[in-house]
Amino acid sequence: MNPFLRFLVLSLSISLGLTLAIEIIGALIAGKRGRALVIVLLVNVLTNPPAVLASVCITGLLFPLPAVEKLCILAIEAAVVCVEALVYRSWWEYFWHPWRLSLALNAASFVLGTLMQLLILF
Amino acid sequence: MKKFMLIWLMTVVLALCAGALADVIWIPMDSFYEMHASECVKSGRRYEARSDMNIYDQPDGKVTGSIKAGEAVYLYCTWQDSWGALDWKNGWVRLSDLRRYYDEDDFYAEHFSQIFTVEGALLLGEDKVQIKWNYMPDEIKDAAGAQVSEASYPANLWAYPGSNMIRRSFGSGGVSSSITFNSAYVDESGALWLRFSGYLYGRYEGWMYASDLSSETPRFVGRIYADTDEAEREDGKGEKVPAGVTGANGNGGPGGSLLLPAVAVAGVMLITAALLIVMRRRTRTQGA
Numbered sequence: 001m002n003p004f005l006r007f008l009v010l011s012l013s014i015s016l017g018l019t020l021a022i023e024i025i026g027a028l029i030a031g032k033r034g035r036a037l038v039i040v041l042l043v044n045v046l047t048n049p050p051a052v053l054a055s056v057c058i059t060g061l062l063f064p065l066p067a068v069e070k071l072c073i074l075a076i077e078a079a080v081v082c083v084e085a086l087v088y089r090s091w092w093e094y095f096w097h098p099w100r101l102s103l104a105l106n107a108a109s110f111v112l113g114t115l116m117q118l119l120i121l122f
Numbered sequence: 123m124k125k126f127m128l129i130w131l132m133t134v135v136l137a138l139c140a141g142a143l144a145d146v147i148w149i150p151m152d153s154f155y156e157m158h159a160s161e162c163v164k165s166g167r168r169y170e171a172r173s174d175m176n177i178y179d180q181p182d183g184k185v186t187g188s189i190k191a192g193e194a195v196y197l198y199c200t201w202q203d204s205w206g207a208l209d210w211k212n213g214w215v216r217l218s219d220l221r222r223y224y225d226e227d228d229f230y231a232e233h234f235s236q237i238f239t240v241e242g243a244l245l246l247g248e249d250k251v252q253i254k255w256n257y258m259p260d261e262i263k264d265a266a267g268a269q270v271s272e273a274s275y276p277a278n279l280w281a282y283p284g285s286n287m288i289r290r291s292f293g294s295g296g297v298s299s300s301i302t303f304n305s306a307y308v309d310e311s312g313a314l315w316l317r318f319s320g321y322l323y324g325r326y327e328g329w330m331y332a333s334d335l336s337s338e339t340p341r342f343v344g345r346i347y348a349d350t351d352e353a354e355r356e357d358g359k360g361e362k363v364p365a366g367v368t369g370a371n372g373n374g375g376p377g378g379s380l381l382l383p384a385v386a387v388a389g390v391m392l393i394t395a396a397l398l399i400v401m402r403r404r405t406r407t408q409g410a
Contacts, residue, residue, distance in 0.1 A: 008383050012383070012387070039398070039401070042394050045390060045394045046395060049391070050391060
């Protein structure tokens with residue numbers, strides 16, 4: 001397989017796996033069970049792959065200045081939080097505080113993911 | 123809500139700081155270095171063990187490990203021209219046990235007057251690469267006549283003209299992009315080399331042989347060690363320098379087609395969105 005494609009497939013699968021693990025554990029801690037957990041899972045499958053793909057494209061193709069790269073990643077993260085919150089809001093019977101949940105789960109996922117990256121780097 | 127916003131902002135700031143940490147340069151973690159850091163001269167260069175040799179915890183200190191003959195090591199710094207601190211590994215070695223590899227800095231020192239400032243880019247297309255010039259001085263026009271204007275992948279970046287180490291190889295793929303060159307060198311046979319540096323899926327830095335971008339055989343027999351005048355490569359291919367030690371990440375660069383992953387991601391999104399909509403409708407029907 002082309003090295004770039006292999007890198008992309010690895011990035012997509014590792015990122016999705018980690019995000020699902022972190023956000024489902026987070027949702028369990030927040031008291032979500034049954035169908036609510038399935039929704040959390042599906043929402044992440046909906047948002048994570050395009051977010052990772054967009055990040056890879058931005059960091060690779062835009063000759064990134066570190067600051068610009070970080071701003072782009074923040075924008076992508078913000079978009080993910082919004083989309084997930086909107087989906088959770090449409091399931092109001094399971095998610096009473098969609099924005100809070102989306103923010104909290106994505107913050108946990110972002111911070112833990114960054115920490116793991118640092119652990120791998122060092 | 124305000125509390126959550128605050129937590130979110132704090133995590134983002136923390137994460138950005140953590141990202142910056144990843145760029146921090148490694149420094150030796152030993153008391154000797156801490157006391158003598160100002161007397162050390164930065165190195166960052168690659169050496170080879172002349173024979174089996176020891177690693178010490180500090181100059182003339184306790185033996186903490188060993189390096190086999192022929193093994194390559196990087197030094198973080200040298201001290202009093204007699205000791206060197208290993209890079210990315212704590213320990214000190216005797217410089218007399220090492221011989222330094224010839225590198226791009228040596229090449230620059232030796233050929234300074236033959237290196238010209240130029241400006242241009244290598245366009246990385248779907249199937250082909252193409253050299254585009256913005257500025258070419260008169261001195262290299264003859265040599266540039268022999269360069270390829272268009273070539274197939276891969277496009278290889280060598281550590282320096284005459285090196286036997288390919289630092290990075292750009293592969294084929296579906297995304298068009300470009301990498302830039304800023305210096306040129308005409309070798310003894312009149313062939314043109316272009317020096318590229320920049321960032322594309324990681325840092326790229328090295329020289330391309332403009333007449334045969336895909337060549338995997340060293341263009342000519344160059345020097346291996348800094349302390350010898352003669353070329354020491356045995357067969358012209360010079361496997362003595364272990365490939366992949368310096369920045370030879372073999373990254374295919376933009377060479378990967380984004381079409382396939384983009385279609386796959388779009389497919390996953392559509393299926394997931396459809397599942398969510400069906401689930402939502404069923405829940406509403408059950409509720410009613």
